[in-house]
Amino acid sequence: MLQETGNLYLAVADDLARMITDGRWRTGDRVPSVRGLATERRVSPTTALAALRALERRGLVEARPKSGYFVRLKLRATAALPVTRPSQRPQPIQIQGRVGAVISASLEPGTIQLGSGLPDPAWFPTDVLERMLRQAVRESPRLLGEYGPLIGLAPLREALSRRYAEFGCTIDPDEFVVTNGCMNALTIALSAVTRPGDVVAIESPAYFGFLLLLETFGLKALEIPTDFRTGLSVEALSAALSAPGGERVRAVLLTSSHSNPTGATLPEESRRALAALAQKHDLAIVEDDIYGELSHAGERPRPIKAFDASQRVITCSSFSKSLAPGARLGWVAGARYADAIRLRHLTTSVASPASAQRAVAEYLDSGRYTRHLQRVRAKCAENVDRVADAVERHFPAGTRMTLPKGGFLLWVVLPAGYDSLELWERARAARVSIMPGHLFSVTGRYRSSLRLNCSLPWTPRVDAALATLGRLAKQSMTAGGKS
Amino acid sequence: MLQETGNLYLAVADDLARMITDGRWRTGDRVPSVRGLATERRVSPTTALAALRALERRGLVEARPKSGYFVRLKLRATAALPVTRPSQRPQPIQIQGRVGAVISASLEPGTIQLGSGLPDPAWFPTDVLERMLRQAVRESPRLLGEYGPLIGLAPLREALSRRYAEFGCTIDPDEFVVTNGCMNALTIALSAVTRPGDVVAIESPAYFGFLLLLETFGLKALEIPTDFRTGLSVEALSAALSAPGGERVRAVLLTSSHSNPTGATLPEESRRALAALAQKHDLAIVEDDIYGELSHAGERPRPIKAFDASQRVITCSSFSKSLAPGARLGWVAGARYADAIRLRHLTTSVASPASAQRAVAEYLDSGRYTRHLQRVRAKCAENVDRVADAVERHFPAGTRMTLPKGGFLLWVVLPAGYDSLELWERARAARVSIMPGHLFSVTGRYRSSLRLNCSLPWTPRVDAALATLGRLAKQSMTAGGKS
Numbered sequence: 001m002l003q004e005t006g007n008l009y010l011a012v013a014d015d016l017a018r019m020i021t022d023g024r025w026r027t028g029d030r031v032p033s034v035r036g037l038a039t040e041r042r043v044s045p046t047t048a049l050a051a052l053r054a055l056e057r058r059g060l061v062e063a064r065p066k067s068g069y070f071v072r073l074k075l076r077a078t079a080a081l082p083v084t085r086p087s088q089r090p091q092p093i094q095i096q097g098r099v100g101a102v103i104s105a106s107l108e109p110g111t112i113q114l115g116s117g118l119p120d121p122a123w124f125p126t127d128v129l130e131r132m133l134r135q136a137v138r139e140s141p142r143l144l145g146e147y148g149p150l151i152g153l154a155p156l157r158e159a160l161s162r163r164y165a166e167f168g169c170t171i172d173p174d175e176f177v178v179t180n181g182c183m184n185a186l187t188i189a190l191s192a193v194t195r196p197g198d199v200v201a202i203e204s205p206a207y208f209g210f211l212l213l214l215e216t217f218g219l220k221a222l223e224i225p226t227d228f229r230t231g232l233s234v235e236a237l238s239a240a241l242s243a244p245g246g247e248r249v250r251a252v253l254l255t256s257s258h259s260n261p262t263g264a265t266l267p268e269e270s271r272r273a274l275a276a277l278a279q280k281h282d283l284a285i286v287e288d289d290i291y292g293e294l295s296h297a298g299e300r301p302r303p304i305k306a307f308d309a310s311q312r313v314i315t316c317s318s319f320s321k322s323l324a325p326g327a328r329l330g331w332v333a334g335a336r337y338a339d340a341i342r343l344r345h346l347t348t349s350v351a352s353p354a355s356a357q358r359a360v361a362e363y364l365d366s367g368r369y370t371r372h373l374q375r376v377r378a379k380c381a382e383n384v385d386r387v388a389d390a391v392e393r394h395f396p397a398g399t400r401m402t403l404p405k406g407g408f409l410l411w412v413v414l415p416a417g418y419d420s421l422e423l424w425e426r427a428r429a430a431r432v433s434i435m436p437g438h439l440f441s442v443t444g445r446y447r448s449s450l451r452l453n454c455s456l457p458w459t460p461r462v463d464a465a466l467a468t469l470g471r472l473a474k475q476s477m478t479a480g481g482k483s
Numbered sequence: 484m485l486q487e488t489g490n491l492y493l494a495v496a497d498d499l500a501r502m503i504t505d506g507r508w509r510t511g512d513r514v515p516s517v518r519g520l521a522t523e524r525r526v527s528p529t530t531a532l533a534a535l536r537a538l539e540r541r542g543l544v545e546a547r548p549k550s551g552y553f554v555r556l557k558l559r560a561t562a563a564l565p566v567t568r569p570s571q572r573p574q575p576i577q578i579q580g581r582v583g584a585v586i587s588a589s590l591e592p593g594t595i596q597l598g599s600g601l602p603d604p605a606w607f608p609t610d611v612l613e614r615m616l617r618q619a620v621r622e623s624p625r626l627l628g629e630y631g632p633l634i635g636l637a638p639l640r641e642a643l644s645r646r647y648a649e650f651g652c653t654i655d656p657d658e659f660v661v662t663n664g665c666m667n668a669l670t671i672a673l674s675a676v677t678r679p680g681d682v683v684a685i686e687s688p689a690y691f692g693f694l695l696l697l698e699t700f701g702l703k704a705l706e707i708p709t710d711f712r713t714g715l716s717v718e719a720l721s722a723a724l725s726a727p728g729g730e731r732v733r734a735v736l737l738t739s740s741h742s743n744p745t746g747a748t749l750p751e752e753s754r755r756a757l758a759a760l761a762q763k764h765d766l767a768i769v770e771d772d773i774y775g776e777l778s779h780a781g782e783r784p785r786p787i788k789a790f791d792a793s794q795r796v797i798t799c800s801s802f803s804k805s806l807a808p809g810a811r812l813g814w815v816a817g818a819r820y821a822d823a824i825r826l827r828h829l830t831t832s833v834a835s836p837a838s839a840q841r842a843v844a845e846y847l848d849s850g851r852y853t854r855h856l857q858r859v860r861a862k863c864a865e866n867v868d869r870v871a872d873a874v875e876r877h878f879p880a881g882t883r884m885t886l887p888k889g890g891f892l893l894w895v896v897l898p899a900g901y902d903s904l905e906l907w908e909r910a911r912a913a914r915v916s917i918m919p920g921h922l923f924s925v926t927g928r929y930r931s932s933l934r935l936n937c938s939l940p941w942t943p944r945v946d947a948a949l950a951t952l953g954r955l956a957k958q959s960m961t962a963g964g965k966s
Contacts, residue, residue, distance in 0.1 A: 121628035130624035134617045141613035144809040145604035180663045187831040196679030196701040212830040218679040326627040347695040348670040353811045
C-alpha cells in the first residue's frame with residue numbers, strides 16, 4: 001500500500017486497525033490525537049486525520065466532541081462461542097428439500113434480504129467495468145463467435161497469477177481454469193477428486209451450498225469441530241483421518257478465510273498443517289477463498305495453497321463478492337489435479353464468456369483493484385459492526401454472535417431453547433429474510449442460530465427489520481428447540 | 484417464412500429442397516426453368532432465380548451452361564449403413580483417459596481442425612451482436628453488480644418461449660433456466676433426474692461429451708441400437724425397458740435432431756413413442772436439441788418436448804451452434820423436474836451473465852434470427868456436401884458415410900479392417916485433426932469410423948487436408964482393426 005500514491009492514509013489506518021483487532025488497544029481507549037499520530041507515524045496531519053476518519057467509517061473508533069477519537073469496537077461475546085461438536089460419523093446428505101424453500105424466500109422481492117449471501121451491488125465499480133466491457137466487445141467482436149481458449153483468456157489468467165503473487169502465492173497462469181463463478185469452480189474441483197460414496201470433510205457449521213454440492217455428487221459429509229475464530233480444527237481432522245474409516249475421506253472442502261457462516265479464518269499454522277495432512281493422507285484440499293480479499297483490516301490472508309508443498313491444494317475463488325457478481329467470473333487452480341479439472345470443465349461447461357474476461361483483466365491491469373478493495377473492506381467492517389450493534393440492542397438477552405474479521409456475514413446464536421426456523425417463518429410473514437442455522441449442518445443442528453447479511457446499505461428500515469427480528473426471536477422460544 | 488418480406492425466395496427454395504431430399508427429384512434430373520418455376524409457383528422471375536441460386540449455394544443443384552439447373556445431390560451410400568448393434572448391457576464408463584488427449588489435439592493451433600465440433604465463427608452476426616451487447620451494458624451497468632434473476636433474465640426467457648411457439652412447442656417462460664451453454668444445461672438436467680449408479684439409455688454411437696457426463700456422475704450407459712437416418716430405435720429401447728433390469732434405466736439422453744455424430748433425426752412418430760415410453764416407465768427424457776435449428780432444408784423439427792403429455796421431457800439447447808458460441812448462453816426447460824433443476828443450477832452455477840442475455844434477447848426480438856438461420860442452414864448444407872464429395876474422391880474404395888439433413892458433422896465409415904485411431908495418430912502428425920470413432924462408444928466400438936467437421940470455410944487447403952486423410956486412411960489398415 002505504502003508506495004501507492006494517495007493511499008498512505010489507508011496504510012496507516014490498516015496499521016491502527018490491527019492495534020485494535022489484536023487487542024493492543026481496547027474498547028474505550030483514547031486514540032492518539034491527529035498531531036500525535038502525525039508525529040509518531042511521520043505523516044502529514046492531513047494523512048493522519050484521513051486515517052482516523054477511515055477507522056471511523058469502519059466502525060472501529062468514534063469521535064467524541066472536544067475529546068478526540070476513542071476505540072469503539074465492542075468485543076462482543078464471540079470468545080464465549082464454544083468450538084462446535086458435530087456428529088463425527090460420515091453422513092449421507094438429504095438437504096435439498098430443506099434448502100429450496102428457504103433460498104427462494106430469502107430472495108423474494110419486497111423482502112428485506114438479511115438472509116441472502118449477496119453483497120450490496122452499490123459497492124462495485126460498475127461504471128468503470130461497463131466502459132471496459134463495452135471496449136472489450138468493440139475491440140474483439142469475434143469473441144462472440146467462438147469459444148476462445150477453453151480454460152479462459154490468457155490476459156485474465158496472467159492477471160490472476162500476478163494478483164496471487166502480490167499476496168505470496170505462486171500460481172502459473174496455465175494452472176487456472178476460468179469458470180462461471182466460484183460455486184462452479186468448487187463443483188468442478190470436487191467432482192474431479194471424488195467419486196460417489198466418498199467422504200468429504202467439512203467445517204461445522206458449513207455453507208449450505210457445500211452440502212447441496214455433496215448431495216449432488218452422492219458424497220458423504222464428515223463434519224469437523226470448528227472454532228468461530230480459527231476455523232476447522234486441524235487436530236480433530238487429523239484424528240478423524242487416523243481413526244478407522246479415515247481412509248475413506250478423499251477431500252476436505254472449506255472456506256479458508258472469513259468463512260461462511262462462521263466468519264472464521266484459519267491461522268497460518270493451521271494452513272501449513274492442513275497442507276501437510278493432505279500430503280500424509282493423500283487427499284485433496286478444495287479451498288474456497290471467495291472472502292479472502294475482504295479482510296476488514298490488515299493483510300489479506302495467504303491461501304492454503306501458498307503452503308502446499310505436495311500440489312494437493314486446489315484453490316477456488318471468484319469476483320462475485322469483491323468486484324462484479326454479474327460478470328460470473330470464477331476460477332480454479334488445480335494443482336496435481338489440473339488435468340482432471342480441465343476435463344470436468346470441458347464436460348460440464350466447455351468455456352466461459354470471453355468478453356467479460358477481457359474487461360476484468362483490463363480492470364485488474366489498470367491498478368484500480370487494490371484501491372477498490374480498500375473501499376469494499378471498509379464497507380464490510382462498518383456494516384458488520386452496525387448490524388452487530390443492532391443485534392445487541394434488539395435481540396433476546398444472552399444472544400451471542402461472531403466477530404468476523406472479514407466479509408459481511410454475521411452468525412447469531414440465540415440463547416438455548418430459541419428456534420431460528422420458527423423465527424424464519426415469522427420473519428418471512430413480516431417480509432424479512434434470514435438464513436436459519438439448521439441449513440448449515442447435515443443433521444439439522446444449529447437450530448438456535450441464524451446467519452445475517454450485513455451488506456445492505458444501513459438505513460432506518462434495516463435497523464427496524466433487525467428490531468422486528470429481535471422481537472420475533474423473543475416469541476420463538478419453544479420447548480422443542482435444539483441448540 | 485412466406486409472410487416475411489424479402490424471404491419469399493427462401494420459402495420457394497425450401498420447398499424445392501424438399502423435392503430433392505425426399506427423393507421426388509433425383510440426381511441428374513433437370514429442374515424447371517426460371518420462367519417455368521415463376522409460372523408454377525406464381526412468383527416473379529427474380530424470386531424464382533433467387534430460389535434456384537439459393538439451392539445452388541446449398542449444393543443441391545448445379546447450373547450447366549445453356550442447359551439450366553440440374554439436381555446435384557448424390558444419394559451417397561448412406562442407405563447401406565446398417566442399424567448399429569451395441570452391447571445391450573448397462574456399462575460403467577471409463578472414457579476420460581481416452582478422450583482428453585484427442586480433444587486437446589483436435590484444437591491444437593496450426594492444425595486443420597476437422598476433429599472439432601465447433602462451427603465456423605464467420606457464420607455469426609458478431610457485428611450486430613457486438614452493438615447490442617454494448618448497448619445492453621450501457622443501458623444496464625447494474626447487471627454487472629448483481630446476479631439478476633438466478634434462472635435468467637425475463638426478456639430472454641420470454642423470447643425463447645416465443646421462438647419455441649413458432650415451431651409448435653409450448654413452453655412457459657418460467658420453465659426455462661438460462662445456463663452456461665448446452666452441455667451445462669444437460670449436466671444440470673441429468674444430475675437432477677439421476678443418482679449415481681443409475682442407468683441412462685443413449686444412442687450408439689453417442690456424442691463422447693455425453694459419455695464423459697455419465698462418467699462424471701457415476702452413471703451407467705445402456706447403448707441402444709441406432710439408425711443413421713432415424714436415430715435411436717424406440718423399439719429396441721422399449722424392449723430393453725421391459726426386459727429384466729429395465730427398471731434401472733432412469734433417463735434417456737439423446738440428440739433428437741441432426742444428432743452428433745450420426746446426423747440422424749427422429750421422425751415424429753418416434754418422438755411421440757418416446758414420450759409415451761417415458762410416461763409408461765416413469766423415466767425422464769433429456770433432449771439435446773442443439774442442432775435443431777440447423778436443418779439444411781425444410782421445416783425445423785419439433786422437439787420431443789412438443790409431444791410430451793406427461794411432463795417428463797426436459798429439453799436443452801443453446802445458441803452455440805446457431806448464433807453466438809462465445810456468449811455461452813444455453814437453457815433447459817425442466818418439465819416436472821423444473822424445481823430440482825433450478826436447485827441444481829443454483830448449486831453448481833448460481834446464475835449466468837446477464838448482459839449477454841439482454842443482448843441476445845434484443846437480437847431475437849429484432850426479427851433477425853430467422854433470416855440469419857437461413858444463411859447458416861444454407862452454409863451447413865453446402866459445406867457438408869463439399870466435404871462428402873471430397874471424401875468420395877479421396878478415401879479408400881468402399882468408404883461409406885452419413886447423409887445428414889442438418890448440422891455440419893459427417894460420420895465416415897471406412898471399410899472393415901481400417902483403423903481410425905491409427906488414422907488419427909498419422910493425421911495428427913500431418914497437422915490434421917479428426918475425431919476417431921472409438922470415442923463415441925463406451926466399449927470402444929466404431930474403430931473404423933470417424934467424425935468430420937464440415938463447417939470450415941471451403942478452401943484448397945481443406946480439400947488438401949481431406950486428400951491427406953484419404954491417403955493416410957489407405958495406410959491405416961490393420962489386422963486388429965475392429966469395425
